[in-house]
Each structure stands twice: as structure tokens, then as C-alpha cells.
Amino acid sequence: MRKILLTLLFVLFGTTAYADGHCSKPSGSINILANDFPALRTFVETAKGCKGSADFKVTHSSEHNKIAVPALTANPSEFSARIAANSSIVPLMNQDLIRPMDDLVKKYGKGIQDSQLITIDGKVMAVAFMANTQHLYYREDVLKELGIPVPKTYEEVVAASEKIRASGKMQHPYAAAYKAGWNLAEEFVNMFIGHGGEFFKAGTAEPNINNAKGVATLNMLKKLASLSNPDYLTHDSEAIKVEWESGKVALMTLWASRSGTLLDDEGDAKITAATKLTGPATVGGGNIPAATLWWDGFTLAKNRSDSDAEATFIALAHAASNKKMVADAADQAVWLVEGFVPGPKSIGVIEAVKMGAKPYPMLPQMGLMHGALGSEIVEFLQGKESAEQALKDVEAAYISKAKEQGFL
Amino acid sequence: MPNKTFFWFFLPTGLAMILFIGLPIISTGIQSFYAQHDQVVKEVKKCDPFGCTVSIVVDQEATSILRDEKPLGKFNGFGTYIDRNHLAIEQISDFWKETNSFGEFINQVTNLPFYKALLFTLTYCLFVTPNVLLLGFIIALSLNAISRKIRGPLIFGTILPMIVTPLVGSLVLFWMIDAEGIIGANLQLMMEDPYLSLKSSRTLTWITIIIYGIWHHSPFAFVVFYAALQTVPQEPVEAAIIDGASRYQRIRHIVLPHIYPVVTFVALISLMDNFRVFEPIIGFSAEGSAQSLSWLIYDNLVNEEVILFGSAAATSMMTIIGIAILLAPVLIRTWKEFRTAR
Numbered sequence: 001m002r003k004i005l006l007t008l009l010f011v012l013f014g015t016t017a018y019a020d021g022h023c024s025k026p027s028g029s030i031n032i033l034a035n036d037f038p039a040l041r042t043f044v045e046t047a048k049g050c051k052g053s054a055d056f057k058v059t060h061s062s063e064h065n066k067i068a069v070p071a072l073t074a075n076p077s078e079f080s081a082r083i084a085a086n087s088s089i090v091p092l093m094n095q096d097l098i099r100p101m102d103d104l105v106k107k108y109g110k111g112i113q114d115s116q117l118i119t120i121d122g123k124v125m126a127v128a129f130m131a132n133t134q135h136l137y138y139r140e141d142v143l144k145e146l147g148i149p150v151p152k153t154y155e156e157v158v159a160a161s162e163k164i165r166a167s168g169k170m171q172h173p174y175a176a177a178y179k180a181g182w183n184l185a186e187e188f189v190n191m192f193i194g195h196g197g198e199f200f201k202a203g204t205a206e207p208n209i210n211n212a213k214g215v216a217t218l219n220m221l222k223k224l225a226s227l228s229n230p231d232y233l234t235h236d237s238e239a240i241k242v243e244w245e246s247g248k249v250a251l252m253t254l255w256a257s258r259s260g261t262l263l264d265d266e267g268d269a270k271i272t273a274a275t276k277l278t279g280p281a282t283v284g285g286g287n288i289p290a291a292t293l294w295w296d297g298f299t300l301a302k303n304r305s306d307s308d309a310e311a312t313f314i315a316l317a318h319a320a321s322n323k324k325m326v327a328d329a330a331d332q333a334v335w336l337v338e339g340f341v342p343g344p345k346s347i348g349v350i351e352a353v354k355m356g357a358k359p360y361p362m363l364p365q366m367g368l369m370h371g372a373l374g375s376e377i378v379e380f381l382q383g384k385e386s387a388e389q390a391l392k393d394v395e396a397a398y399i400s401k402a403k404e405q406g407f408l
Numbered sequence: 409m410p411n412k413t414f415f416w417f418f419l420p421t422g423l424a425m426i427l428f429i430g431l432p433i434i435s436t437g438i439q440s441f442y443a444q445h446d447q448v449v450k451e452v453k454k455c456d457p458f459g460c461t462v463s464i465v466v467d468q469e470a471t472s473i474l475r476d477e478k479p480l481g482k483f484n485g486f487g488t489y490i491d492r493n494h495l496a497i498e499q500i501s502d503f504w505k506e507t508n509s510f511g512e513f514i515n516q517v518t519n520l521p522f523y524k525a526l527l528f529t530l531t532y533c534l535f536v537t538p539n540v541l542l543l544g545f546i547i548a549l550s551l552n553a554i555s556r557k558i559r560g561p562l563i564f565g566t567i568l569p570m571i572v573t574p575l576v577g578s579l580v581l582f583w584m585i586d587a588e589g590i591i592g593a594n595l596q597l598m599m600e601d602p603y604l605s606l607k608s609s610r611t612l613t614w615i616t617i618i619i620y621g622i623w624h625h626s627p628f629a630f631v632v633f634y635a636a637l638q639t640v641p642q643e644p645v646e647a648a649i650i651d652g653a654s655r656y657q658r659i660r661h662i663v664l665p666h667i668y669p670v671v672t673f674v675a676l677i678s679l680m681d682n683f684r685v686f687e688p689i690i691g692f693s694a695e696g697s698a699q700s701l702s703w704l705i706y707d708n709l710v711n712e713e714v715i716l717f718g719s720a721a722a723t724s725m726m727t728i729i730g731i732a733i734l735l736a737p738v739l740i741r742t743w744k745e746f747r748t749a750r
Binding site for chain 2: 065066069086091093094096115116117118119120121122128131171179180181203205229230231232233234243246248293295336353358359362363364367368371375378379382384385389393396397399400401403404405406407
């Protein structure tokens with residue numbers, strides 16, 4: 001955390017003379033698997049600029065999580081690199097599908113900063129290039145008109161939303177991606193961490209969510225859900241973005257990486273002008289935000305020849321240290337690359353880091369917990385069961401899965 | 409056809425079936441009896457742009473030794489079948505002891521993922537199959553009765569729901585019933601309830617999916633029934649008309665007995681299809697309120713970052729068994745008729 005602050009400070013006061021990242025013309029075959037959003041497209045495009053004589057292919061897919069493990073398990077694997085994040089690197093680590101790249105970093109990674117390296121047990125397993133988090137967006141005009149200060153906690157978000165609803169301006173003033181499954185579970189993870197919760201008993205894979213913090217988390221989620229569009233269980237990030245742009249929402253928790261599409265020239269100019277970003281909210285009197293920090297970085301497939309790995313690394317390292325890219329695409333993401341000058345769209349992430357937000361837990365069994373949360377807390381939100389029962393169900397579902405996977 | 413000719417005729421199909429259906433089912437069956445090896449984890453230091461922490465990772469060296477010894481994993485017998493996420497034998501016996509009333513017991517049981525999914529799957533089958541048969545038959549009869557000139561375009565219109573890709577069909581309806589969509593918003597106006605949502609209520613979601621299922625599957629029944637209606641001999645029908653039989657009587661006593669085998673066939677296929685209901689759940693984003701057995705398998709394979717092969721295999725096997733049980737009465741009946749016919 002301190003590292004990123006230092007990076008940002010360095011960036012602010014550092015040099016503004018942009019030099020192109022160097023490129024030592026690789027050869028071989030490069031094939032990249034990545035999620036699909038603008039910043040990643042820019043990143044991969046930049047890497048392509050340094051493909052040398054290598055054969056360069058890329059697959060951008062929002063279904064990347066479903067492809068990654070099978071595609072990298074094959075030998076030789078389909079992809080030579082995979083753009084991963086804190087959570088999606090875990091299954092690759094669990095299955096031993098990615099290779100350490102210390103020697104490559106030493107040889108070709110000149111422009112990469114130390115803070116970008118993801119090291120596990122002393123070995124560099126990934127190189128991060130952007131940061132992400134979920135934070136609050138608000139409609140300045142609506143809040144001003146009703147005399148509501150910008151909320152800093154979720155309790156204030158609830159109070160503000162109730163006031164907006166009471167004023168009759170909006171029926172469902174709050175929005176967050178509560179789609180049953182991954183998205184909903186992510187909201188739980190954020191809120192639970194905001195309450196100071198730990199998902200597992202220290203040093204074990206035993207679940208630890210059926211407690212007062214878990215109940216408080218669920219109650220807050222339910223309160224927020226009651227202030228959202230009644231279809232909230234089917235709404236993902238894209239759907240709430242559309243709701244926001246249609247002017248039916250005044251407060252929203254959404255990914256920082258989506259701020260670009262909210263603040264672009266498309267859509268109602270009045271809404272865009274009144275859309276403001278602020279840090280993530282805290283909850284329950286806690287001082288760390290109810291949000292998780294994420295990084296996106298590249299990993300190299302293990303089941304691929306050394307020469308392909310080398311070629312892939314050269315191209316991707318070129319992008320991960322490219323000052324021109326971060327200057328040109330400064331509004332697409334919060335880049336961790338040297339030379340990045342944070343703009344107004346980066347406020348969310350920078351605030352989150354300042355407030356001491358925690359990174360998403362990078363534990364081998366976390367994916368199972370995330371999966372169990374996504375389906376088992378739905379009935380509580382629908383009012384069909386108590387918070388305690390829902391948490392008991394989550395733990396039971398998790399335990400069965402963890403037993404099958406050999407974690408318990 | 410002599411048995412020998414039939415054998416050679418069937419051989420290529422049979423081989424393909426063994427290769428592409430039989431063997432995968434056997435492989436799935438074997439996988440369902442295995443679980444992953446116990447994970448060997450170790451504590452390591454992890455550093456990322458946000459700082460360093462001490463955390464755990466899977467010890468790859470130790471794990472690869474285990475994996476090389478037994479590549480299939482740890483033998484688990486029926487362990488996966490009876491765990492909480494499947495048949496949940498232990499939990500159910502606990503519920504039986506703990507709960508005071510039968511209603512409460514049923515509530516607890518249907519809260520378990522497998523039974524929750526089974527309940528929806530069976531409800532879906534029970535409502536969709538008969539309605540598909542009925543609607544398909546009525547449409548076939550009506551279309552058969554109208555002028556040949558306009559029959560072509562009408563038939564095309566009728567089978568449209570089947571031509572439309574299931575996912576697209578459900579997505580269209582999904583957007584229409586959204587609280588901001590044309591049907592959803594008008595319902596809110598009509599009911600004067602701004603919080604009414606077809607998607608957030610479980611019952612309404614079920615009804616929506618069932619109606620969609622009927623809409624989507626009826627054309628299949630219609631096409632088959634319509635074809636069958638063309639084979640109904642005209643002489644007995646004309647004789648019946650002369651005898652003064654009403655339209656209903658003609659259908660009841662001549663048409664229905666004639667196309668009865670086809671009805672059985674459509675019922676069988678519909679039941680099988682409906683038991684594997686899956687696309688509408690994805691299309692309607694209805695995971696929260698409605699889960700089917702097929703959706704459980706999908707969830708185990710793709711929704712987790714860790715793929716649960718054992719769980720998915722066990723649910724697959726139970727789906728196959730479920731279909732077999734559902735079809736048993738019809739199959740036994742057909743077999744008996746076949747025997748008496750010979």
C-alpha cells in the first residue's frame with residue numbers, strides 16, 4: 001500500500017519526458033488470454049507494438065475465467081500468457097500452471113518497477129500494470145438540491161438514499177452489482193472486510209463468517225438492496241451502468257475501471273456532468289473501506305516452450321513499462337506503470353489506497369467461499385430466511401466443496 | 409426387417425453412440441467416485457503492489473507427488489453423492505430429528521441445493537410437458553382445419569419460437585419483463601405497486617420460466633402432431649360425420665387413438681428435454697430464484713474458480729437416473745404394447 005502511494009507521488013513529481021518502453025524484437029509465438037475491457041485492449045495493443053517477428057494472437061473474452069484453467073492445463077498450452085487479477089491467479093497457482101519469471105525480469109524487465117512485481121515465496125509470478133477497486137459514484141446535482149453531504153459511510157448512503165426516495169425524485173436511488181453469483185458474493189466480500197471480518201479461522205481453511213460481523217454484513221446488504229431497483233438480483237455492472245445513464249440512480253457502488261464509460265461523451269450530457277466519483281464507503285464504524293483492492297497483471301504459462309515465454313515476456317514487458325501508453329490512456333485505468341499521472345477518474349482507487357483498503361484475499365480456497373456466498377445468501381435478501389440461517393448455509397456449502405477439493 | 413440386416417444397419421450409429429455417449433457417461437460415472445487429494449499447503453510471503461503479507465499457497469512439489477501416484481484423485485465412493493450439496497443424507501436425518509412439524513422439515517430440505525434444484529426441475533416438467541402436448545395438439549388441429557392457402561405462412565409463424573435460439577428468445581422476454589421494460593413497467597402501473605418485480609419474486613420467476621418453456625416447446629409438439637394428423641384416414645372420419653358425431657367426438661374417438669403412439673413419443677421427448685431445463689435460467693438471469701439440476705452441473709464446472717469435477721459428475725449421474733425414473737412408466741407401457749403387438 002505504501003508502495004503504491006510512493007509510486008503515485010513519484011509519478012506526480014517525477015519526470016514528464018515520455019520515453020517509449022524499449023523493445024528487443026522477440027521471435028516465436030505469442031498468444032494472450034485476457035478479460036475484455038478498454039484498458040486491457042490498450043495494454044495488449046501496446047504489447048503488439050513490440051512483437052518483432054513473433055506470431056501474435058490475442059483472445060479478449062469476458063468468459064476468460066472459464067477458459068483459463070483448461071487452456072493452460074494442456075501441454076503445450078493454448079496461451080503463452082494470461083492477464084490475471086488477484087483472484088484469477090489463484091486457480092493458476094493451485095494447479096501449478098504458471099511459471100516464475102525472475103530471470104526474464106532481470107534480463108528484459110528494465111522499465112518495470114519493483115512495486116509492479118507480484119512475488120510469491122520470493123518468486124515473481126506476475127507483473128501488475130493496473131489497479132482497480134469498487135467505490136462510490138454520486139449525482140452532485142441531486143445531492144446538492146436535497147442538501148445531502150457526500151456520504152462517507154454506508155450508513156450515510158442508506159440515509160441519503162432514503163431521503164432521495166422520500167423526496168419523490170427517485171424511486172430506487174441506490175445501485176450496485178447484486179446479480180446472484182459472482183457479483184453478489186463480491187459485494188458480500190467487500191462489506192464483510194469493511195466490518196473487519198476474516199473469512200477463515202487463522203491458519204486454516206475453516207470458514208469463519210457465521211458471526212456478528214457476517215450478520216451485520218448481510219443486514220447492510222439487505223438495506224441497500226431495498227433501496228435498489230427491485231430486479232437487483234439480476235443486475236451486473238453493465239446493467240447498473242445503464243440504470244445510471246438513464247438517470248434513475250443517484251448513488252452507486254461500481255468498479256473504478258468502468259468510470260471511463262460513465263464519463264465519456266455518450267449519453268445525457270447533464271447526467272455525465274453531474275456524475276462525481278469519491279472513495280469507497282466504510283461501514284459499521286470501521287475505518288477501513290468496505291472494498292477490496294485489485295491488480296491486473298500478466299502471468300506466463302508453464303506448459304509452453306521457454307522461447308515462447310521469452311518472446312511473450314518481451315512484448316508484455318514493453319507494454320508494462322510504457323510511459324507513452326499510460327500517458328495516452330490515462331483515463332482508462334489507474335496504471336501502476338511509471339509515468340502515470342492520475343486524473344479525475346482515478347480518485348476512487350487513490351482514495352481507497354489512502355484509506356487503507358485491503359487487497360482481495362489471495363487464498364487457495366477463497367474461490368470456493370466466493371462461489372458458496374454467491375448462491376446461498378440470495379434467499380436472505382429475498383426475505384425467505386434469517387441471516388444466521390443463510391450464513392450457516394454458506395458455511396455448509398463451502399465445507400462440502402472444500403472437502404471434495406481436499407482443503408478440509 | 410430381419411435381425412441381421414437391422415444389425416448392420418444400426419452398427420455405425422451404435423458405434424458412434426458408444427463412442428460419444430456411452431464412454432463419456434462411464435467416464436463421468438468413474439469421476440463421480442473420486443475427490444481431489446488432500447491439499448498440501450505451506451505458508452509463504454506474498455507481495456503485490458498493495459504490500460506484503462504472509463499467506464498460504466498449495467505446495468506444488470508435494471501435490472505433484474500425490475497426483476502422479478493417483479492421477480484420478482482420492483477415492484471417495486459415494487461420498488460426493490451423499491454430501492450436503494447433493495443427497496445430504498446426514499443433514500436430512502438431522503432435520504427430521506430437529507424439526508417439529510412436517511412443513512418445517514420440508515422447508516429445511518428444500519433449502520438444500522440439490523433438492524431446491526430438483527423441486528424446480530420437477531415443477532417445470534410437470535407444468536410444461538402437459539401444456540406443451542395440449543397446446544401443440546390444439547394448434548395442430550386448428551391449422552389442419554383452415555384453408556390451405558394461408559396454412560403455409562401460419563405454420564411458419566407457429567414454429568418461430570422453436571427457430572429462435574433459446575437464449576435469444578429468453579433474453580428478449582427478460583428485457584420485456586424488466587421493471588423498466590414494457591411488460592414489467594405496465595404491470596407495475598396496472599397493479600399500482602412500484603416495487604412489483606417479476607424477477608425478484610421467486611413464484612413470479614418460476615411462472616415466467618414455465619410460460620417461456622411452454623411457448624418455446626409447443627412448436628415441436630405442433631409439428632409432430634400436424635404431421636401425424638395428415639395420416640388420419642378420411643373414411644372413418646366421413647363415416648362418423650354421417651353418423652352425426654360432433655367434432656369433439658370425432659377427435660376423441662378417431663383422431664386421438666390414431667395418433668396415440670405419436671403422443672407418447674412427444675411426451676417422452678418433452679419430458680427428457682424439460683428435465684434438463686437450462687437455457688432459460690441463464691437467459692433470465694434467474695439463478696437466484698430458480699435452479700435446475702443442469703444449472704447445478706454448469707455452476708460446478710464454470711462458476712467456481714476451482715472446477716468441481718466430482719460434484720458435477722455426481723449431479724450428472726443423478727440427472728440421468730432421474731430421467732430414467734421419469735421415463736420408466738412410459739417406457740414400460742410402450743414395451744408392453746410392443747410385446748402384445750407381436
